[in-house]
Amino acid sequence: xxxxxxxxxxxxxxxxxxxxxxxxxxxxxxxxxxxxxxxxxxxxxxxxxxxxxxxxxxxxxxxxxxxxxxxxxxxxxxxxxxxxxxxxxxxxxxxxxxxxxxxxxxxxxxxxxxxxxxxxxxxxxxxxxxxxxxxxxxxxxxxxxxxxxxxxxxxxxxxxxxxxxxxxxxxxxxxxxxxxx
Amino acid sequence: xxxxxxxxxxxxxxxxxxxxxxxxxxxxxxxxxxxxxxxxxxxxxxxxxxxxxxxxxxxxxxxxxxxxxxxxxxxxxxxxxxxxxxxxxxxxxxxxxxxxxxxxxxxxxxxxxxxxxxxxxxxxxxxxxxxxxxxxxxxxxxxxxxxxxxxxxxxxxxxxxxxxxxxxxxxxxxxxxxxxxxxxxxxxxxxxxxxxxxxxxxxxxxxxxxxxxxxxxxxxxxxxxxxxxxxxxxxxxxxxx
Numbered sequence: 267x268x269x270x271x272x273x274x275x276x277x278x279x280x281x282x283x284x285x286x287x288x289x290x291x292x293x294x295x296x297x298x299x300x301x302x303x304x305x306x307x308x309x310x311x312x313x314x315x316x317x318x319x320x321x322x323x324x325x326x327x328x329x330x331x332x333x334x335x336x337x338x339x340x341x342x343x344x345x346x347x348x349x350x351x352x353x354x355x356x357x358x359x360x361x362x363x364x365x366x367x368x369x370x371x372x373x374x375x376x377x378x379x380x381x382x383x384x385x386x387x388x389x390x391x392x393x394x395x396x397x398x399x400x401x402x403x404x405x406x407x408x409x410x411x412x413x414x415x416x417x418x419x420x421x422x423x424x425x426x427x428x429x430x431x432x433x434x435x436x437x438x439x440x441x442x443x444x445x446x447x
Numbered sequence: 448x449x450x451x452x453x454x455x456x457x458x459x460x461x462x463x464x465x466x467x468x469x470x471x472x473x474x475x476x477x478x479x480x481x482x483x484x485x486x487x488x489x490x491x492x493x494x495x496x497x498x499x500x501x502x503x504x505x506x507x508x509x510x511x512x513x514x515x516x517x518x519x520x521x522x523x524x525x526x527x528x529x530x531x532x533x534x535x536x537x538x539x540x541x542x543x544x545x546x547x548x549x550x551x552x553x554x555x556x557x558x559x560x561x562x563x564x565x566x567x568x569x570x571x572x573x574x575x576x577x578x579x580x581x582x583x584x585x586x587x588x589x590x591x592x593x594x595x596x597x598x599x600x601x602x603x604x605x606x607x608x609x610x611x612x613x614x615x616x617x618x619x620x621x622x623x624x625x626x627x628x629x630x631x632x633x634x635x636x637x638x639x640x641x642x643x644x645x646x647x648x649x650x651x652x653x654x655x656x657x658x659x660x661x662x663x664x665x666x667x668x669x670x671x672x673x674x675x676x677x678x679x680x681x682x683x684x685x686x687x688x
Contacts, residue, residue, distance in 0.1 A: 283498075285515060292522040296557060299529035303553045306532050310546050315539040 275444045294442045312339040314408030319352055320418030321363055325383030326350075333419035336363065338408030345369055345377055345403075350410040353381065356395040361407055364390060370400070377403055479656040489646060489656075490596040493603055494572045496661040500669070501575055501592060507673075508575035511589055511610070514568065514617055518560060525556030567617050570595050574610060574617065587676070588612040595625040605665070606641040607672050639675035642668045 279287070308317035321334045329350070330336070338352055345351070349366045367389065368380035378400035382389040391399060424431045481488040501508055532549035535542050576589040589610035596603045604625040610617065625641060649661045 285510075285512070288519055289515070292519060292526075295526045296522060296560075299526050299553065300557070302529050302533065303550055306529075306546050307550045307554075309539065310543065310550055313540065313543070 275440055278444045290443050294439060297442060312337075312408065312411075314338045314340050316352070316361065316407050319361065319363065319407075320421045322360065322422070323383075325385050326363055326365070327385045329384055330363065330413065331415070333416045333422055335414040335418040336410045337412040337414075339411045340406075340408050344371070345379055345406075345409075351379070351381065352407045352410070353401055353405045354407060355393060355398070355401065355405060358393075362390070362393065363410070379406075473657045473660040477655060479658060481650065481654045481656060483650060483652075483654050484599075486596060486598045489650065490594065490603070492656050492658070493596070493646075493649065493661055494594055496656075496658050497592065497594065497605060497665050498573045500662045500665040501573055506669075507577055507579070508590070509578055511574040511576045514563070514574060518563060521556050521559055521563075525553045525560075528552040528556065569593070570606075570623065571617070576610075587680075591617060591623070593623040595623075601645050601647065602643050603646055604641055604643050605668065607669075608640065609676075639672055 282290070305317070309315065311317075317338055319336050319338060321330045321332055321336060324332050336352070345366055347366050347369055350363065351366055352361050352363050354361045362381075362383075364381040364383045364386075366379050367382045368378075370378040372378070379402065380389055380391070380400060390401075394401060424434075479492060481492060483489075500506065502510060528549045532546055532553075535545050535549075537545065539546075570593040571591050572594050573592050574589065575592065587609035589612070591608045591610045593606045593608065594603065595606065606623045606625060608623045623641075644664065648664070649657045651657070
Protein backbone atom coordinates (compact mmCIF):
# COMPACT_ATOMS: atom_id res chain seq x y z
CA UNK A 267 0.00 0.00 0.00
CA UNK A 268 0.97 3.69 0.08
CA UNK A 269 2.15 3.53 3.69
CA UNK A 270 4.55 0.73 2.80
CA UNK A 271 6.01 2.62 -0.15
CA UNK A 272 6.40 5.78 1.95
CA UNK A 273 8.22 3.70 4.57
CA UNK A 274 10.39 2.13 1.87
CA UNK A 275 11.29 5.52 0.45
CA UNK A 276 12.20 6.88 3.89
CA UNK A 277 14.30 3.80 4.53
CA UNK A 278 16.05 4.07 1.17
CA UNK A 279 16.94 7.70 1.73
CA UNK A 280 18.17 7.05 5.26
CA UNK A 281 20.44 4.16 4.24
CA UNK A 282 22.21 6.01 1.43
CA UNK A 283 25.75 7.20 1.82
CA UNK A 284 26.09 11.00 1.91
CA UNK A 285 27.82 11.06 -1.45
CA UNK A 286 25.07 8.93 -3.03
CA UNK A 287 22.42 11.24 -1.56
CA UNK A 288 24.25 14.24 -3.00
CA UNK A 289 24.15 12.66 -6.46
CA UNK A 290 20.45 11.87 -6.12
CA UNK A 291 19.70 15.46 -5.06
CA UNK A 292 21.74 16.65 -8.04
CA UNK A 293 19.67 14.45 -10.37
CA UNK A 294 16.47 15.95 -9.03
CA UNK A 295 17.84 19.49 -9.28
CA UNK A 296 18.99 18.89 -12.86
CA UNK A 297 15.52 17.75 -13.88
CA UNK A 298 13.90 20.86 -12.43
CA UNK A 299 16.61 23.12 -13.87
CA UNK A 300 16.33 21.54 -17.32
CA UNK A 301 12.68 22.52 -17.46
CA UNK A 302 13.53 26.04 -16.30
CA UNK A 303 16.41 26.43 -18.74
CA UNK A 304 14.35 25.24 -21.68
CA UNK A 305 11.90 28.00 -20.82
CA UNK A 306 14.68 30.58 -20.50
CA UNK A 307 16.20 29.31 -23.74
CA UNK A 308 12.86 29.86 -25.49
CA UNK A 309 12.82 33.39 -24.09
CA UNK A 310 16.27 34.01 -25.56
CA UNK A 311 15.42 32.56 -28.96
CA UNK A 312 11.98 34.13 -29.39
CA UNK A 313 12.98 37.42 -27.68
CA UNK A 314 9.65 37.29 -25.93
CA UNK A 315 9.21 37.61 -22.16
CA UNK A 316 6.68 34.81 -22.21
CA UNK A 317 7.22 32.55 -25.17
CA UNK A 318 4.22 30.34 -24.38
CA UNK A 319 0.95 31.70 -22.98
CA UNK A 320 -2.44 30.26 -22.14
CA UNK A 321 -5.57 32.03 -23.33
CA UNK A 322 -7.64 32.79 -20.24
CA UNK A 323 -10.81 34.38 -21.59
CA UNK A 324 -13.16 33.90 -24.47
CA UNK A 325 -12.65 37.38 -25.90
CA UNK A 326 -10.93 36.05 -29.02
CA UNK A 327 -13.47 33.42 -30.02
CA UNK A 328 -13.84 31.84 -32.49
CA UNK A 329 -10.12 32.18 -33.23
CA UNK A 330 -8.92 31.13 -29.78
CA UNK A 331 -10.74 29.55 -26.88
CA UNK A 332 -10.09 29.51 -23.16
CA UNK A 333 -7.38 26.92 -22.52
CA UNK A 334 -5.57 27.22 -25.88
CA UNK A 335 -1.80 27.53 -25.85
CA UNK A 336 -0.15 30.24 -27.96
CA UNK A 337 3.49 30.33 -29.09
CA UNK A 338 4.86 33.85 -29.22
CA UNK A 339 7.76 35.63 -30.82
CA UNK A 340 8.73 39.28 -31.19
CA UNK A 341 10.31 39.50 -34.59
CA UNK A 342 11.41 42.67 -36.33
CA UNK A 343 8.63 43.03 -38.88
CA UNK A 344 6.44 46.12 -38.40
CA UNK A 345 3.09 45.71 -36.68
CA UNK A 346 0.09 45.55 -38.98
CA UNK A 347 -3.66 45.54 -38.44
CA UNK A 348 -4.78 41.94 -38.07
CA UNK A 349 -1.73 40.85 -36.07
CA UNK A 350 -2.64 39.00 -32.90
CA UNK A 351 -0.55 40.42 -30.08
CA UNK A 352 -0.17 39.70 -26.38
CA UNK A 353 0.34 42.87 -24.38
CA UNK A 354 0.51 44.10 -20.81
CA UNK A 355 -0.93 47.36 -19.54
CA UNK A 356 0.26 49.18 -16.43
CA UNK A 357 -1.22 47.87 -13.16
CA UNK A 358 -2.49 44.70 -14.76
CA UNK A 359 -0.49 41.55 -14.05
CA UNK A 360 -2.19 39.33 -16.57
CA UNK A 361 -1.34 39.96 -20.23
CA UNK A 362 -4.14 40.27 -22.78
CA UNK A 363 -4.42 38.48 -26.12
CA UNK A 364 -6.21 40.62 -28.70
CA UNK A 365 -5.98 41.68 -32.34
CA UNK A 366 -4.42 44.92 -33.61
CA UNK A 367 -7.09 46.95 -35.43
CA UNK A 368 -5.35 50.32 -35.92
CA UNK A 369 -1.70 51.19 -36.50
CA UNK A 370 -0.19 54.69 -36.53
CA UNK A 371 3.49 54.87 -37.46
CA UNK A 372 5.17 58.17 -36.51
CA UNK A 373 8.23 59.79 -38.04
CA UNK A 374 10.16 59.25 -34.79
CA UNK A 375 9.81 55.51 -35.32
CA UNK A 376 7.28 55.17 -32.52
CA UNK A 377 4.19 53.15 -33.29
CA UNK A 378 0.74 53.55 -31.72
CA UNK A 379 -1.50 50.51 -31.71
CA UNK A 380 -5.17 50.03 -30.91
CA UNK A 381 -6.38 46.55 -30.04
CA UNK A 382 -9.74 44.81 -29.75
CA UNK A 383 -10.86 41.29 -28.88
CA UNK A 384 -12.65 39.62 -31.80
CA UNK A 385 -15.50 38.61 -29.52
CA UNK A 386 -15.77 41.96 -27.72
CA UNK A 387 -18.21 44.69 -28.64
CA UNK A 388 -15.79 47.58 -27.97
CA UNK A 389 -12.07 48.22 -28.46
CA UNK A 390 -9.59 47.99 -25.58
CA UNK A 391 -9.36 51.70 -24.69
CA UNK A 392 -11.30 50.89 -21.53
CA UNK A 393 -8.61 48.41 -20.52
CA UNK A 394 -5.61 50.68 -21.05
CA UNK A 395 -4.30 52.87 -18.20
CA UNK A 396 -6.31 55.99 -17.27
CA UNK A 397 -4.76 58.56 -19.64
CA UNK A 398 -3.66 56.05 -22.28
CA UNK A 399 -5.35 55.82 -25.68
CA UNK A 400 -2.81 53.67 -27.49
CA UNK A 401 -0.35 50.96 -26.68
CA UNK A 402 3.24 50.88 -27.97
CA UNK A 403 5.88 48.31 -28.71
CA UNK A 404 7.13 48.28 -25.13
CA UNK A 405 3.75 47.02 -23.93
CA UNK A 406 3.79 44.09 -26.35
CA UNK A 407 5.14 40.78 -25.09
CA UNK A 408 4.98 39.01 -28.41
CA UNK A 409 3.04 38.14 -31.52
CA UNK A 410 1.20 34.87 -31.92
CA UNK A 411 3.07 32.47 -34.18
CA UNK A 412 1.34 29.13 -33.59
CA UNK A 413 -1.16 27.49 -31.30
CA UNK A 414 -2.23 24.24 -29.67
CA UNK A 415 -5.89 23.85 -28.77
CA UNK A 416 -7.15 23.19 -25.22
CA UNK A 417 -3.90 21.79 -23.78
CA UNK A 418 -3.53 24.84 -21.57
CA UNK A 419 -6.54 23.78 -19.50
CA UNK A 420 -4.04 21.91 -17.29
CA UNK A 421 -2.38 25.23 -16.41
CA UNK A 422 -5.74 26.84 -15.73
CA UNK A 423 -6.67 24.01 -13.35
CA UNK A 424 -3.31 24.29 -11.58
CA UNK A 425 -3.83 28.03 -11.22
CA UNK A 426 -7.34 27.76 -9.87
CA UNK A 427 -6.41 24.94 -7.50
CA UNK A 428 -2.75 25.58 -6.53
CA UNK A 429 -2.70 22.54 -4.24
CA UNK A 430 -2.59 20.37 -7.39
CA UNK A 431 0.75 21.95 -8.30
CA UNK A 432 2.31 21.27 -4.91
CA UNK A 433 1.06 17.69 -4.72
CA UNK A 434 2.32 16.88 -8.24
CA UNK A 435 5.77 18.38 -7.65
CA UNK A 436 6.09 16.79 -4.21
CA UNK A 437 5.26 13.31 -5.46
CA UNK A 438 7.57 13.60 -8.47
CA UNK A 439 10.38 14.81 -6.21
CA UNK A 440 10.05 11.82 -3.90
CA UNK A 441 10.11 9.37 -6.78
CA UNK A 442 13.21 10.90 -8.36
CA UNK A 443 15.12 10.91 -5.07
CA UNK A 444 14.55 7.23 -4.51
CA UNK A 445 15.06 5.83 -8.00
CA UNK A 446 18.40 5.30 -9.56
CA UNK A 447 17.68 5.22 -13.26
CA UNK B 448 54.50 -17.28 -20.46
CA UNK B 449 51.24 -16.24 -22.13
CA UNK B 450 50.14 -19.86 -22.52
CA UNK B 451 50.66 -20.29 -18.77
CA UNK B 452 48.45 -17.27 -18.09
CA UNK B 453 45.81 -18.58 -20.50
CA UNK B 454 45.80 -21.97 -18.81
CA UNK B 455 45.38 -20.23 -15.45
CA UNK B 456 42.41 -18.26 -16.72
CA UNK B 457 40.55 -21.19 -18.21
CA UNK B 458 40.92 -23.25 -15.06
CA UNK B 459 38.96 -20.77 -12.94
CA UNK B 460 35.25 -21.42 -13.17
CA UNK B 461 32.29 -20.36 -11.12
CA UNK B 462 31.94 -23.91 -9.82
CA UNK B 463 35.18 -23.58 -7.80
CA UNK B 464 33.70 -20.77 -5.79
CA UNK B 465 30.05 -21.60 -5.32
CA UNK B 466 30.96 -25.07 -4.08
CA UNK B 467 32.54 -23.47 -1.03
CA UNK B 468 29.47 -21.37 -0.33
CA UNK B 469 27.39 -24.41 0.50
CA UNK B 470 28.58 -24.63 4.11
CA UNK B 471 27.23 -21.42 5.61
CA UNK B 472 23.52 -20.89 6.19
CA UNK B 473 22.20 -17.44 5.36
CA UNK B 474 19.10 -15.63 6.55
CA UNK B 475 17.47 -13.10 4.30
CA UNK B 476 16.98 -9.53 5.50
CA UNK B 477 13.18 -9.16 5.46
CA UNK B 478 13.33 -5.39 5.20
CA UNK B 479 15.26 -5.62 1.92
CA UNK B 480 12.85 -6.86 -0.64
CA UNK B 481 12.44 -6.41 -4.35
CA UNK B 482 9.84 -7.48 -6.87
CA UNK B 483 11.41 -10.21 -9.01
CA UNK B 484 11.77 -8.76 -12.47
CA UNK B 485 12.29 -5.20 -11.20
CA UNK B 486 15.84 -5.19 -12.55
CA UNK B 487 16.64 -1.68 -11.37
CA UNK B 488 15.87 -2.28 -7.71
CA UNK B 489 17.61 -5.65 -7.74
CA UNK B 490 20.72 -4.21 -9.36
CA UNK B 491 20.71 -1.34 -6.89
CA UNK B 492 20.53 -3.71 -3.90
CA UNK B 493 23.36 -5.87 -5.23
CA UNK B 494 25.49 -2.85 -6.15
CA UNK B 495 24.99 -1.46 -2.65
CA UNK B 496 26.07 -4.77 -1.10
CA UNK B 497 29.21 -4.84 -3.26
CA UNK B 498 30.03 -1.21 -2.45
CA UNK B 499 29.54 -1.89 1.27
CA UNK B 500 32.11 -4.69 1.06
CA UNK B 501 34.56 -2.47 -0.84
CA UNK B 502 34.26 0.35 1.68
CA UNK B 503 34.38 -1.77 4.85
CA UNK B 504 36.84 -0.67 7.50
CA UNK B 505 39.15 -3.62 6.93
CA UNK B 506 39.03 -3.58 3.13
CA UNK B 507 42.26 -2.70 1.31
CA UNK B 508 40.53 0.23 -0.40
CA UNK B 509 39.52 3.83 0.00
CA UNK B 510 36.96 5.43 -2.30
CA UNK B 511 38.43 7.52 -5.10
CA UNK B 512 36.20 10.54 -5.20
CA UNK B 513 37.79 12.44 -8.11
CA UNK B 514 35.20 11.70 -10.78
CA UNK B 515 32.32 11.94 -8.33
CA UNK B 516 33.49 15.37 -7.16
CA UNK B 517 33.94 16.53 -10.76
CA UNK B 518 30.37 15.54 -11.57
CA UNK B 519 29.03 17.22 -8.43
CA UNK B 520 30.93 20.46 -9.13
CA UNK B 521 29.85 20.65 -12.77
CA UNK B 522 26.30 19.63 -11.86
CA UNK B 523 25.77 22.12 -9.06
CA UNK B 524 27.55 24.76 -11.14
CA UNK B 525 24.91 24.28 -13.81
CA UNK B 526 22.19 24.48 -11.17
CA UNK B 527 23.78 27.78 -10.05
CA UNK B 528 23.55 29.03 -13.66
CA UNK B 529 19.85 28.34 -13.74
CA UNK B 530 19.33 30.02 -10.36
CA UNK B 531 21.20 33.11 -11.59
CA UNK B 532 19.08 33.21 -14.74
CA UNK B 533 15.99 33.17 -12.57
CA UNK B 534 16.94 35.73 -9.92
CA UNK B 535 18.96 38.24 -11.94
CA UNK B 536 17.33 41.58 -11.12
CA UNK B 537 17.03 43.16 -14.57
CA UNK B 538 13.67 42.82 -16.35
CA UNK B 539 13.28 41.26 -19.76
CA UNK B 540 14.48 42.25 -22.37
CA UNK B 541 17.35 44.06 -20.66
CA UNK B 542 18.65 40.80 -19.23
CA UNK B 543 18.77 39.03 -22.59
CA UNK B 544 22.58 38.71 -22.56
CA UNK B 545 22.56 37.34 -19.02
CA UNK B 546 19.96 34.77 -20.00
CA UNK B 547 21.99 33.78 -23.05
CA UNK B 548 25.13 33.34 -20.95
CA UNK B 549 23.28 31.29 -18.30
CA UNK B 550 21.64 29.06 -20.90
CA UNK B 551 25.00 28.45 -22.60
CA UNK B 552 26.66 27.69 -19.22
CA UNK B 553 23.83 25.34 -18.24
CA UNK B 554 23.62 23.39 -21.49
CA UNK B 555 27.40 23.07 -21.81
CA UNK B 556 27.58 21.87 -18.18
CA UNK B 557 24.85 19.30 -18.57
CA UNK B 558 26.33 18.23 -21.90
CA UNK B 559 29.66 17.54 -20.23
CA UNK B 560 27.90 15.55 -17.51
CA UNK B 561 26.13 13.47 -20.12
CA UNK B 562 29.41 12.83 -21.97
CA UNK B 563 31.06 11.77 -18.73
CA UNK B 564 28.23 9.37 -18.04
CA UNK B 565 28.11 7.89 -21.52
CA UNK B 566 31.78 7.55 -22.32
CA UNK B 567 33.79 7.60 -19.14
CA UNK B 568 31.70 6.23 -16.32
CA UNK B 569 29.77 3.54 -18.24
CA UNK B 570 28.85 0.71 -15.88
CA UNK B 571 31.18 1.67 -13.07
CA UNK B 572 29.59 1.53 -9.64
CA UNK B 573 32.51 2.66 -7.51
CA UNK B 574 36.12 3.74 -8.00
CA UNK B 575 38.64 2.65 -5.39
CA UNK B 576 42.26 3.25 -4.49
CA UNK B 577 44.45 0.84 -2.60
CA UNK B 578 45.31 2.12 0.84
CA UNK B 579 48.90 1.11 0.11
CA UNK B 580 48.88 2.60 -3.37
CA UNK B 581 52.54 3.60 -3.30
CA UNK B 582 53.57 -0.05 -3.26
CA UNK B 583 51.46 -0.89 -6.27
CA UNK B 584 52.95 1.27 -8.97
CA UNK B 585 51.31 3.61 -11.43
CA UNK B 586 49.47 1.16 -13.63
CA UNK B 587 47.19 -0.37 -11.04
CA UNK B 588 47.05 1.89 -8.01
CA UNK B 589 43.31 1.41 -7.86
CA UNK B 590 40.39 -0.51 -9.28
CA UNK B 591 37.20 0.30 -11.11
CA UNK B 592 34.33 -1.93 -9.99
CA UNK B 593 31.63 -2.36 -12.62
CA UNK B 594 28.39 -4.26 -12.67
CA UNK B 595 26.51 -5.40 -15.73
CA UNK B 596 22.91 -6.50 -15.30
CA UNK B 597 20.74 -6.10 -18.39
CA UNK B 598 16.98 -6.01 -18.06
CA UNK B 599 14.99 -9.25 -18.14
CA UNK B 600 18.08 -11.42 -17.62
CA UNK B 601 19.08 -13.34 -14.56
CA UNK B 602 22.87 -12.99 -14.79
CA UNK B 603 24.60 -10.26 -12.79
CA UNK B 604 28.22 -9.69 -13.82
CA UNK B 605 30.64 -8.05 -11.41
CA UNK B 606 33.91 -6.89 -12.96
CA UNK B 607 37.14 -5.37 -11.76
CA UNK B 608 39.43 -3.43 -14.05
CA UNK B 609 42.67 -1.79 -12.94
CA UNK B 610 42.69 1.96 -12.50
CA UNK B 611 45.94 3.82 -13.19
CA UNK B 612 47.01 6.52 -10.80
CA UNK B 613 45.98 10.12 -11.40
CA UNK B 614 42.74 11.75 -10.36
CA UNK B 615 40.95 11.42 -13.69
CA UNK B 616 42.58 8.18 -14.71
CA UNK B 617 39.24 6.67 -15.64
CA UNK B 618 39.44 8.51 -18.96
CA UNK B 619 42.37 6.40 -20.12
CA UNK B 620 41.81 3.24 -18.13
CA UNK B 621 41.05 -0.06 -19.89
CA UNK B 622 37.32 -0.56 -20.42
CA UNK B 623 35.40 -3.43 -18.88
CA UNK B 624 33.96 -6.03 -21.30
CA UNK B 625 31.58 -8.58 -19.82
CA UNK B 626 32.07 -12.06 -21.25
CA UNK B 627 29.29 -13.06 -23.63
CA UNK B 628 26.36 -15.15 -22.43
CA UNK B 629 26.15 -18.74 -23.52
CA UNK B 630 23.27 -20.91 -24.71
CA UNK B 631 20.61 -21.95 -22.26
CA UNK B 632 20.92 -21.10 -18.60
CA UNK B 633 24.71 -21.52 -18.33
CA UNK B 634 26.67 -18.64 -16.93
CA UNK B 635 29.28 -16.91 -19.11
CA UNK B 636 32.94 -17.87 -18.90
CA UNK B 637 34.49 -16.41 -15.77
CA UNK B 638 38.02 -15.18 -15.32
CA UNK B 639 39.81 -13.72 -12.33
CA UNK B 640 38.63 -10.19 -13.16
CA UNK B 641 34.94 -10.85 -13.53
CA UNK B 642 32.37 -13.19 -12.06
CA UNK B 643 28.84 -14.01 -13.05
CA UNK B 644 26.08 -14.76 -10.60
CA UNK B 645 22.53 -15.81 -11.21
CA UNK B 646 20.32 -13.55 -9.14
CA UNK B 647 18.63 -16.67 -7.86
CA UNK B 648 21.62 -17.01 -5.52
CA UNK B 649 20.61 -13.91 -3.56
CA UNK B 650 16.86 -13.49 -4.05
CA UNK B 651 14.28 -16.06 -3.02
CA UNK B 652 10.82 -16.50 -4.57
CA UNK B 653 9.35 -13.72 -2.43
CA UNK B 654 12.06 -11.30 -3.48
CA UNK B 655 13.84 -11.19 -0.12
CA UNK B 656 17.47 -10.17 -0.57
CA UNK B 657 20.21 -12.18 1.12
CA UNK B 658 22.67 -9.35 1.55
CA UNK B 659 25.11 -11.25 3.79
CA UNK B 660 25.52 -13.97 1.17
CA UNK B 661 26.10 -11.38 -1.53
CA UNK B 662 28.70 -9.63 0.62
CA UNK B 663 30.51 -12.88 1.43
CA UNK B 664 30.66 -13.90 -2.23
CA UNK B 665 31.95 -10.44 -3.10
CA UNK B 666 34.71 -10.77 -0.49
CA UNK B 667 35.67 -14.15 -1.92
CA UNK B 668 35.77 -12.74 -5.44
CA UNK B 669 37.91 -9.86 -4.23
CA UNK B 670 40.37 -12.16 -2.44
CA UNK B 671 40.63 -14.31 -5.54
CA UNK B 672 41.21 -11.25 -7.71
CA UNK B 673 43.95 -10.04 -5.37
CA UNK B 674 45.75 -13.38 -5.40
CA UNK B 675 45.53 -13.87 -9.16
CA UNK B 676 46.55 -10.35 -10.08
CA UNK B 677 49.49 -10.56 -7.67
CA UNK B 678 50.55 -13.86 -9.22
CA UNK B 679 50.35 -12.41 -12.71
CA UNK B 680 52.21 -9.27 -11.69
CA UNK B 681 55.01 -11.38 -10.22
CA UNK B 682 55.42 -13.19 -13.52
CA UNK B 683 55.72 -9.95 -15.50
CA UNK B 684 59.35 -8.94 -14.65
CA UNK B 685 60.57 -12.17 -16.25
CA UNK B 686 58.83 -11.17 -19.48
CA UNK B 687 60.33 -7.70 -19.71
CA UNK B 688 63.85 -8.95 -19.03
